[in-house]
Amino acid sequence: MPTRLVLTLVITTLAAVNVGCWGPTRTSDEDVLILNLEQFDALVDQKNIRVVLLDVRPTKDYEQSHIPGALNIPLPDLIANDPRLAEATQIVTYDGNWSGNLSIPAAKRLIFHKYKNVSTLRGGMEAWKADNRPVAGADADADE
Secondary structure, three states: OHHHHHHHHHHHHHHHHHHHHHOOOOOOHHHOEEEOHHHHHHHHHOOOOOEEEEEOOOHHHHHHOEOOOOEEOOHHHOOOOOHHHOOOOEEEEEOOOOOOOOHHHHHHHHHHOOOOOEEEEOOHHHHHHHOOOOOEOHHHHHHO
């Protein structure tokens, strides 16, 4: 009887460990660091950090206006091990406005895919433009 009990405990423990290691991972909004413009500037100014600014809006919105130097990967296209993100030591997502309805889910998806040092820019393009920062894209070309 004790042998059967020990065997049952061992099997139960192994099963629990296996479920813990291979079970679904959840990422919450609390896992996402949200940066304001000043924090973003401080991050970009750090040496030895390769910041990739990631515009997760649809391509048509990106082409209209975006933050200079930003890479466009729309939210549905974010995947694990994307070679465009391979050199990043810090990834900052942004979208079009204060809602974060694209940038926060994008950051969560990146965290789920095991990217490290992921954050989002509070206010996105709306905050960027309100602070009179430069923009690139068709809107910027029309202003010249």
